[in-house]
Amino acid sequence: MVTVAVDGNGADLGPAEVAAGASLAAAHGIHVLLFADASKVDTVADGVELVDAPVSIAKADDPAHAVRSTPEASIVQAARAVAEGRAQALVSGGSTGSALAAGLFNLKRDRGIYRPALALPIPRPGSNPVIVLDVGANVSCRPEHLVQFAHMGSAFAQAVLGMEAPRVALLSNGEEPAKGTADLKEAYERLSGDGGAGLNFIGNIEGTRAMADTADVIVTDGFTGNIALKLIEGVSAQTMLAMRDAAMTSWRAKLGGLLMRPAITALRQQIDPEVTGGAYMLGLRRIGIVCHGRFTRRGFARATQIAAHGVEEDVIGRTRAALQEAGALRASGGGIAGPDEDAATIA
Amino acid sequence: MVTVAVDGNGADLGPAEVAAGASLAAAHGIHVLLFADASKVDTVADGVELVDAPVSIAKADDPAHAVRSTPEASIVQAARAVAEGRAQALVSGGSTGSALAAGLFNLKRDRGIYRPALALPIPRPGSNPVIVLDVGANVSCRPEHLVQFAHMGSAFAQAVLGMEAPRVALLSNGEEPAKGTADLKEAYERLSGDGGAGLNFIGNIEGTRAMADTADVIVTDGFTGNIALKLIEGVSAQTMLAMRDAAMTSWRAKLGGLLMRPAITALRQQIDPEVTGGAYMLGLRRIGIVCHGRFTRRGFARATQIAAHGVEEDVIGRTRAALQEAGALRASGGGIAGPDEDAATIA
Numbered sequence: 177m178v179t180v181a182v183d184g185n186g187a188d189l190g191p192a193e194v195a196a197g198a199s200l201a202a203a204h205g206i207h208v209l210l211f212a213d214a215s216k217v218d219t220v221a222d223g224v225e226l227v228d229a230p231v232s233i234a235k236a237d238d239p240a241h242a243v244r245s246t247p248e249a250s251i252v253q254a255a256r257a258v259a260e261g262r263a264q265a266l267v268s269g270g271s272t273g274s275a276l277a278a279g280l281f282n283l284k285r286d287r288g289i290y291r292p293a294l295a296l297p298i299p300r301p302g303s304n305p306v307i308v309l310d311v312g313a314n315v316s317c318r319p320e321h322l323v324q325f326a327h328m329g330s331a332f333a334q335a336v337l338g339m340e341a342p343r344v345a346l347l348s349n350g351e352e353p354a355k356g357t358a359d360l361k362e363a364y365e366r367l368s369g370d371g372g373a374g375l376n377f378i379g380n381i382e383g384t385r386a387m388a389d390t391a392d393v394i395v396t397d398g399f400t401g402n403i404a405l406k407l408i409e410g411v412s413a414q415t416m417l418a419m420r421d422a423a424m425t426s427w428r429a430k431l432g433g434l435l436m437r438p439a440i441t442a443l444r445q446q447i448d449p450e451v452t453g454g455a456y457m458l459g460l461r462r463i464g465i466v467c468h469g470r471f472t473r474r475g476f477a478r479a480t481q482i483a484a485h486g487v488e489e490d491v492i493g494r495t496r497a498a499l500q501e502a503g504a505l506r507a508s509g510g511g512i513a514g515p516d517e518d519a520a521t522i523a
Numbered sequence: 524m525v526t527v528a529v530d531g532n533g534a535d536l537g538p539a540e541v542a543a544g545a546s547l548a549a550a551h552g553i554h555v556l557l558f559a560d561a562s563k564v565d566t567v568a569d570g571v572e573l574v575d576a577p578v579s580i581a582k583a584d585d586p587a588h589a590v591r592s593t594p595e596a597s598i599v600q601a602a603r604a605v606a607e608g609r610a611q612a613l614v615s616g617g618s619t620g621s622a623l624a625a626g627l628f629n630l631k632r633d634r635g636i637y638r639p640a641l642a643l644p645i646p647r648p649g650s651n652p653v654i655v656l657d658v659g660a661n662v663s664c665r666p667e668h669l670v671q672f673a674h675m676g677s678a679f680a681q682a683v684l685g686m687e688a689p690r691v692a693l694l695s696n697g698e699e700p701a702k703g704t705a706d707l708k709e710a711y712e713r714l715s716g717d718g719g720a721g722l723n724f725i726g727n728i729e730g731t732r733a734m735a736d737t738a739d740v741i742v743t744d745g746f747t748g749n750i751a752l753k754l755i756e757g758v759s760a761q762t763m764l765a766m767r768d769a770a771m772t773s774w775r776a777k778l779g780g781l782l783m784r785p786a787i788t789a790l791r792q793q794i795d796p797e798v799t800g801g802a803y804m805l806g807l808r809r810i811g812i813v814c815h816g817r818f819t820r821r822g823f824a825r826a827t828q829i830a831a832h833g834v835e836e837d838v839i840g841r842t843r844a845a846l847q848e849a850g851a852l853r854a855s856g857g858g859i860a861g862p863d864e865d866a867a868t869i870a
Contacts, residue, residue: 348750387757415762431779438776
């Protein structure tokens with residue numbers, strides 16, 4: 177049985193909601209170690225072990241410093257449980273910054289990994305979600321980082337989402353290989369050669385086709401990826417709002433909107449970010465998932481199940497094997513993160 | 524009376540459609556010099572002077588080379604007409620690459636400008652368009668470029684779109700000043716200090732709020748801006764498609780969709796890119812506009828009218844004055860473009 181360590185303090189709806197999610201996951205045969213303010217949790221199901229951890233650093237201004245100086249914080253305790261083998265995967269109920277820092281310091285980068293990345297599966301209506309990485313762990317990335325991200329994302333899509341030969345693309349300002357920054361062009365060249373061995377690399381993709389069923393894994397630096405992710409969220413929401421406003425402009429449109437409401441609700445459920453469980457910290461020695469702070473129990477349960485599934489499917493081992501095969505591992509190899517690299521990741 | 528030089532060969536619908544747009548603009552008292560394949564244009568209205576220019580470089584692989592080696596090309600002739608004072612502004616009916624190259628080589632960068640930028644007003648339902656620059660002229664940008672873009676975009680919004688104190692923001696991966704790349708943080712600092720004199724600088728903006736009524740001018744490098752622009756187009760279109768598909772899932776939803784159709788059509792017209800006339804080449808000694816290749820006569824007419832309006836409102840002079848006031852002009856000042864800078868712009 178897989179044990180997942182869950183930090184219950186970062187969620188907007190409070191520890192009780194995360195506990196309810198953990199209980200739902202436990203009903204699917206997962207053992208949960210829940211670190212949360214016990215005074216705010218009434219009850220948990222069998223299979224959930226509640227550890228009282230009232231201190232939260234979810235709102236810390238400097239997450240790296242907070243993680244280092246607050247060993248009693250719930251996210252740090254949860255990450256330590258994974259590092260010490262008491263659990264096999266980490267789920268954070270919110271706060272990307274402190275989850276990333278706690279994950280990096282405790283779960284550690286895997287051997288041969290330059291930089292961990294944050295991968296987010298974004299739901300698309302009528303098709304698989306598209307996995308975008310990095311969505312914010314590394315503001316700037318060198319070509320070798322992007323090459324590793326491509327393998328990390330592909331292995332994740334195969335092991336966790338069950339895709340056979342995920343189509344991997346680089347996000348750029350044009351489809352031609354000569355488009356993009358110097359680093360991106362270099363990454364394109366490597367992925368087209370030996371560095372892309374074992375990958376289904378389809379080249380560059382532009383923003384216009386990012387949400388169409390073109391690529392399954394979209395690789396980019398954390399600055400561009402974070403902007404892209406938030407644009408996708410914002411434009412999708414604004415367009416839905418504009419349609420809703422359009423449905424208020426006449427009696428005829430109002431009636432139409434009323435009749436369409438169940439279909440729109442079904443669409444909203446299809447593209448609900450809770451469906452994909454959150455953002456995945458890839459490149460560590462263990463699986464880590466960061467939920468969105470505004471998730472409900474459904475999202476926390478889903479994240480916990482996906483984390484357990486990732487352990488069962490050995491996503492870490494498969495990623496390592498894929499990187500090895502493509503010769504994309506870091507030469508110096510050391511599993512202990514260099515301070516410069518880690519500082520760059522958390523910044 | 525303002526004369527606008529129009530290249531009629533780059534449009535998807537052919538020179539006749541651009542000619543029809545020029546005729547519409549002429550009806551508003553603008554004189555148009557139309558460079559196009561005369562064998563494909565049946566008739567033009569009074570006020571439009573058709574110059575036979577059958578050679579097109581709209582599809583050239585290397586626009587900079589094509590512009591230099593093809594003086595008879597319609598876009599080059601049109602740009603030269605502006606450079607020689609026979610017209611006061613340039614409108615291209617398509618092909619951003621050759622229009623940028625022809626603009627740069629003939630219209631020239633204005634004194635003290637590091638790099639011209641491509642500014643695109645993106646329509647938002649229910650509010651002013653938001654101007655995003657640079658959307659593709661410069662893949663990478665230094666802080667002083669971004670500072671100039673801020674002034675160029677603001678002056679354009681005031682002079683051409685009639686906004687009083689346009690809210691100017693930097694596109695970043697977080698709102699805090701410490702977010703973003705090193706260059707972006709430096710630009711933030713300068714814009715918060717003397718470099719932002721005369722500007723209504725509101726700080727960083729994230730993708731989530733780009734299409735909300737938060738900023739009027741969004742400043743970014745051409746790589747990120749191009750990706751952002753295409754994401755906005757793509758996500759908006761995909762969301763509309765998903766809603767249309769949702770309206771096919773049941774008889775009830777179908778009836779609802781039918782009733783809503785006029786309201787949706789009105790919404791589509793509000794966010795039609797033809798409304799804003801195209802992308803603006805800012806930082807040159809004259810006004811240049813690049814239409815989207817798929818525009819109809821309405822879009823070409825609009826671009827021509829906006830170009831003429833920009834001449835009447837002296838957008839070039841106002842931009843120069845704003846940059847001067849903020850001390851953001853290039854020290855060496857020379858109006859003749861350095862070859863390195865120009866190569867960077869066209870790449």
